[in-house]
Amino acid sequence: MILEAYVNQEIKNNIATIEFFHPEQNSLPSDILKKLANTITEVGNNNDVKVIILKSGGDRTFCAGASFQELISIDNAETGKLFFSGFANVINAMRKCPKFIIGRIQGKTVGGGVGIAASTDYCMATKFASIKLSELNVGIGPFVVSPAIERKMGVSAMSQIAIDANNFYDANWAREKGLFANVYESIEILDKEVQKFAEHLCTYNQEAMLEMKKVFWRGTDDWDNLLAERAAISGRLVLSDFTKEKLKSYS
Incomplete structure (x- = not known):
């Protein structure tokens, strides 16, 4: 059976669940990135939605990052910038989402x-949710995503995993550094707790949550431009001989 990539949404009892999937370990090609950003924006503007759950399909990998097949096919800086802008657009959609x-x-x-x-x-x-920033390994660097990671985990933790690009850091380390609020023993427990937490958030004052979200993201108003600039850097570096050879070795 051939599994196809998708971005799905479901709204039930004021909770919107957005799920993305790609058969290659939930890697993200540009079309899925575009659908994901658009879906987040659409659901965020839906008055019937009070809270959003973002998840991926399957039970092994949340997201393997950029699609290597698409990275290999990039042959000019503009195409490279457009591809990496896909990640920028998803991050900015999440930043601007009023839920x-x-x-x-x-x-x-x-x-x-x-x-x-x-x-x-x-x-x-x-x-099982260990994390890795592998970009330096292939000659690029986590330029587009690092502002979001730095905002959540701090410069020290972000720089550590960016430089140590060959190793995974376990979920408890990520929790200690502020990326994860909670870490659970199994997917079944995780899903139960996520659902319970989402239902609890639905009892909060919607206006208060909106104002708190503005507070959380204070100081990021320049990210439309900042992440576009970072996408251009990645789009240029992906054309280097070093990166091209690295990507071929992984394909």
């Missing part, structure tokens, strides 16, 4: 996936 977004992180998370997790307003994970 709290709960991240449900069931497994390993790499690169852009760490940036997406860091852009949620409250993130819950299993003990």
